Amino acid sequence: MIQNCDVLIIGGGPAGSIAAVKLLKAGHSVTLIEKISFPRFVIGESLLPRCNQLLEEAGLLDVIAAAGFKFKGGVAFRNEDNALKIVDFKDNLGQKHNSSFQVRRETFDHLLLKEAEKLGANVIMEAEVTAYDPKENTIEVRNKAQEMTVYRAKKVIDASGYGRVLPRLLNLELPSSLAPRNAIFCRMEHDKRTPDQPEGYIYVYVVGDNDAWIWNIPLSDSVTSVGIVSSDTYFESFSLPLEDFFDHTIRNNTHAKERYAEAQKINTVGYIGGYSSKVKNMFGEKFVMVGNATEFLDPVFSSGVTLALESGSKAADLIIREFQGKRIDWQVEYEDYMMVGVNVFKAYVEAWYDGRLQSILFSKKETVEKIEQKIVSVLSGYVWDEKNMFVHSPEASIDAIYALLKN
Ligand SMILES: Cc1cc2nc3c(=O)[nH]c(=O)nc-3n(C[C@H](O)[C@H](O)[C@H](O)COP(=O)(O)OP(=O)(O)OC[C@H]3O[C@@H](n4cnc5c(N)ncnc54)[C@H](O)[C@@H]3O)c2cc1C
Incomplete structure (x- = not known):
């Protein structure tokens, strides 16, 4: 038997949850399929003030603000010549929000998903979308017990992030124009935060002559997320196992060496490579892709969750209007709109690496x-x-x- 709903969302990350919340508040029924059980880890812990605005507009900021995440007031860039540049969000153009949070994504994403559930989303965990028929708008889902269910929705939102469900199933993948890069990361405990490293910033240390960079995201008073991002060529030139490359890079960077001299790793060193992605188009007649299922650039300016929340939110607003009988120009109102923001960040990412x-x-x-x-x-x-x-x-x-x- 086919199960019906207004909107079926693939994936319970920030893009999927914010879309669900907005649709539910507008009175539409939502089924959300999530492949793994929550809380789950995903990389991407440093947020931007624009996230706060989007969360506020969806009525989600209070729950995030009450969760005790570390305050983020800006970004501190440091190079090996000891030059320091602090970008303080308070100096923006007077926009409403000028701070954000550094979050453990396992907690942040779970809180957002629980809000969608409280509003009545039919959340099905540990179930995987395996097939999609765009003509019928039917979705096949396999649950943990390997049983298959077919859903039919008026609209499908693909918020599957790195799973990239519809780009894969509909052959919409395109290679990114950005050079492939690797990220090697870990959480460290008891790093030394000196008085010249004021609280409230993500620290970005440039390695060598722009060979790589290290993110330092304080998640609590004693735990910091540390990640090294480099080109394939730089990483491969060392021929080192992941953990050795991580240790070597930390030991050889002036600032990281001091900061992590006495710190301990509290989980295994993780890796993600070739993460930049792109799609031929972001929507079809009955589906729309949001967040990382569309285009992902690079972690250097912490833009991922902002783009995920913006696209999830925008897609939901447009679906709500479409369900009211209004004609939506998805190319102009969704894809062209999203590409304005993506292209701004892309210009910055390219200018960072060159x-x-x-x-x-x-x-x-x-x-x-x-x-x-x-x-x-x-x-x-x-x-x-x-x-x-x-x-x-x-x-x-x-x-x-x-x-x-x-x-
Ligand atoms: C190295 C690195 C560092 C980063 N650092 C930052 C940062 O500091 N700040 C920032 O804002 N962003 C950062 N990002 C980007 C960030 O990780 C993503 O942009 C963000 O997680 C996208 O959210 P999303 O909701 O689109 O997808 P996700 O958060 O990936 O959620 C997608 C969900 O879909 C589910 N799913 C997948 N396949 C299926 C399926 N077949 N069926 C059902 N469910 C499925 C997954 O289990 C997952 O829970 C970083 C990225 C990288 C690579």
Whole structure:
């Protein structure tokens, strides 16, 4: 027998949960299929102020704010020449939110999913979407006991993240234009936080001459998430097992060496490679893809959860209007809209790896105050604010500031 619902969501990460919450609040029935049992770990622990705004709009900020996550006020970039650049979110263009959180994703994602469940979502855990028929809009789901159920929905949202269910099933995958990179990561306990490392920031240490970078995300007073991101070529040049590469990189970076001298790993070293991804298109007549199931860029500016919440939220708003009988132009209102933000972050990611952005950030020359604010606004996740020239023309603006500061 076929089970019917208004919207079927594949995946219970932030993109899926925020979409579910908005749809349920608008009175629609939601079935959410999640492959594994929660709480589950996923990488991506540092959020941006734009996340707070999206959570607030969905009525989810209070529950996240009450969970005791570490406050995040900005980003501190440090290179091997000991140059320090603090980007404080308070210096953005006056946007409503100017701080966020550093979160254990196993807790954060579970809290959001439980909110969807409280509102009446039919959440089916440890069940996997295995097939999709776009004509009939039917989805096949295999549960833990290997039983198959078929669902029919008016609309399907693919929020399967790294699972990339519909891109795989519908042959919509495209290679990313970004170079392949690796991330090797671990949680460490009892790192030394010196007085020149004020609380409330994610610390980004540049390794060598921009060979790699290390994220340092304080998750509690004593636990820090540490990750090393490098190109394939750099990583492979060491021919070291993961843990040895991790230890070697930490020992050989001026700042990490000091910070982790007495710290201990509290879990096994993890790895994710070739994580950047792209799709041919983000929607079809009866489905829409959100979050990492669409395009994922790079972790350097912590943009992943922001894009997941933005797309999940936007897709839900458009479905609600469509169910009210309004005509939706999914190309313009969804895909083109999302690509504005994605392309801004992409320009920043490219400028980070080719060194232009680091020259700007670490420059000792003064820029006009407004320029600084505009960059901070982008790094806060406000990448749809077309009044900001760094959103409107990201490449040209970065090039112009780079040329100005270089001379
Ligand atoms: C190295 C690295 C570091 C990162 N650091 C950051 C960071 O600091 N800040 C940040 O904002 N982002 C970061 N990210 C990005 C972040 O991980 C993602 O953008 C974010 O998790 C996307 O959320 P989502 O809801 O789209 O997908 P996910 O959080 O991946 O959730 C998808 C869910 O779908 C489920 N699923 C998969 N397949 C199926 C199936 N067949 N059937 C049913 N369910 C399925 C999965 O089990 C999963 O629970 C990082 C990424 C990488 C690679």
